[in-house]
Amino acid sequence: MGGNSGFGEVLKALERGSADAEGLAADLAAHPELGFREERTAALLEKALRDTGARVRTGIARTGIRADLGPPDAPGIFLIADLxxxxxxxxxxxxxxxxxxxxxxxxxxxxxRALAEAGVPEREKARLVFLGTPAEEFLEMEYRLSLRAEGKVRFLSGKQEMIRLGVLDDATVALKYHSMSDSPERVATVNGTLNGFLAKRATFLGRSAHAGAWPEKGINALNAASLALLAIHAQRETFRDDDHIRVHPVMKTGGTTVNTVPDTAVLETYVRGASWPAIRDADAKVDRALAAGAVALGASVRIDNSPGYMPFRPDPALGEVLGAAARTVLAEKDIDFRDRSFASDDIGDVAALVPTCQLGYAGFSGTIHASDFRVSDPVRAFREPARILAAAAFELARDGAAKARELRRGFKPEFTKEEYLRSLEELFASRTLSWAVDGER
Ligand SMILES: [Zn+2]
Structure with missing residues (x-):
């Protein structure tokens, strides 16, 4: 692959840009911003992208950014990065x-930048698109639901919003990179899959009363929620290994003062799984468990669901291109082609519509999502994955993006865009189940 005319120029450009790339990463790490608030991050990227001569759009899905190089009607090779x-x-x-x-x-x-500097999009007649996507981490739900209530977003993650806004309508293929913790077994993953999930909030409502003098006049919402947790745990033996179900509730509220029977308790959980039928099956069991807690105490429970992400299924044919590129840098034994992670990412939503593959790469110590996660080896964290992704993007772009077009022709999307948007909208659902014994609710 590296022998193809023009790729040598790309490698030289990567080499020239490597100090810049690591400097940018350090700057971004020193100024982290949460989802739908990545203003400074987007401004930094915007400046660098404008310097390449790309056509840049900003403020997409609030803070998202897109930059295009190459003929406007050529097939689009998307390089996706989370902000x-x-x-x-x-x-x-x-x-x-x-x-x-x-x-x-x-x-x-x-x-x-390296493909731009080497003139690849113009020469090969392929469109190269950098897509900076907001709000991949699924958090600050109250803030995001308030954005939805105000009509500022319709969906709760950046890629879902971008799909809705048509930003991925002209994507022929999509590539992504994600960092991983160092491990003795592997340096890279290609074709790794991820779970999908549904997000769920359960609000148990009872009745307050003096906890010492008249607890019999109260309905203890904390006890209802506690029983619901046990009932959820009792489902676990029914979860099949192949479905990779993960149900991991937290209690957000369980009462305010010890002297009063708690009238409100709130549980939140995701229901994760490898497929929608599996997620729906587990979800029905979780709802039954929530209801059981409410029934036992004569409380009521309001269940609010929000769509999480689609299970991520990479395109195997694109995985072959990425795998071949990885073999130019790594030995076969260092590349894991069978990784099945139980985490989730809205790249799953993109992959349901566009042929997509992700390169996972080590070079980090500590635990992902913990404060000790940091670069252990800059060559692994930055230079090697950049080289692999550049080789894959180059291969996809050559000869009028012949390979990208071929992959697209062989790809069967899971949904049409309209079906996808409808199914996501349907996952926003609320219902209240009430077993109050005193006729008050
Ligand atoms: Zn991530």
Whole structure:
């Protein structure tokens, strides 16, 4: 692959840009921003992207950014990078790039710049698109639901919004990079899959009363929620290994004062799984468990669902291109082609509509989503993945993006865009189940 005419220029450009890329990553890491608030991050990227001569659009899905190079009607090779940081306990200010999105942005930008400097889009008649996507981490739900209520977004993640806004309508293929913790077994993953999920909030409503004098006049919402948690745990033996179900509730509220029977308790959870039938099956069991807690105490429970992300299924044919590129840098034994992660990412939503593949790459120590997650080896974290992704993008772009067009022809999307948007909208659902014994609700 490296022998193809023109790729040598790309490699030289990558080499020239590598100090810049690491500097940008350090700057981004020092100024992490949460989802739909990545203003400074987007401004930094905008400046670098404008310097390449690309056609740049900003403010997409609030803070998202897109840059295009090459003939406007040529097939589009999308390089996708997440803009947002994550709430991280123990980090300064409680926010950090503990998911490595700073490295993701730096690597994807380095690839875009190197292909631009080598003149690849114009010469090969392929369109190269850098897409900076907001709000991948699914958090600050109250803020995001308020944006939805105000009509500022319709969906709660950046890629979902961008799909709705038509930003991916002209994507022929999409590539992504994600950092990983170092491990003795592998350096890279290609064709890794991810779980999808549904997000769920359950509000138990009872009745307050003096906890010492008249507890019999109260309805204890904390006890209802506690029983619901046990009932959820009792479902676990029914979850099939192949479905990769993860149900991991937290209690957000369980009463305010010890002297009063709690009248409100709130549980939140995701229901994750490898497929929608599996997620729906587990979700029905979780709802039954929530209801059981309310029934036992004569309380009521309001269940609010929000769509999380689609299970991520990479395109295997695109995985072959990415795998071939990875073999130019790594030995076969260092590349894991079978990774099945139980985490989730809205790249799953993109992959349901566009042939997509992700390169996972080590070069980080500590634990992802924890405050100790940091670059352990800059060559691994930045230079090697940039080289691999540049080689893959180059291969896809050659000869009028012949390979990208071929992959697109062989791809069967899971949904049409309209079906996707409808199914996402349907996942926003609320209902209240009431078993109050006193006729008050
Ligand atoms: Zn991430």
């Amino acid at each position: 947002d940081a994550i709430l991280t306990s123990g980090a300064a200010g409680g926010v950090a790039h503990s998911c490595g999105h700073h490295a993701q942005m730096a690597v994807m930008l380095a690839v875009f």
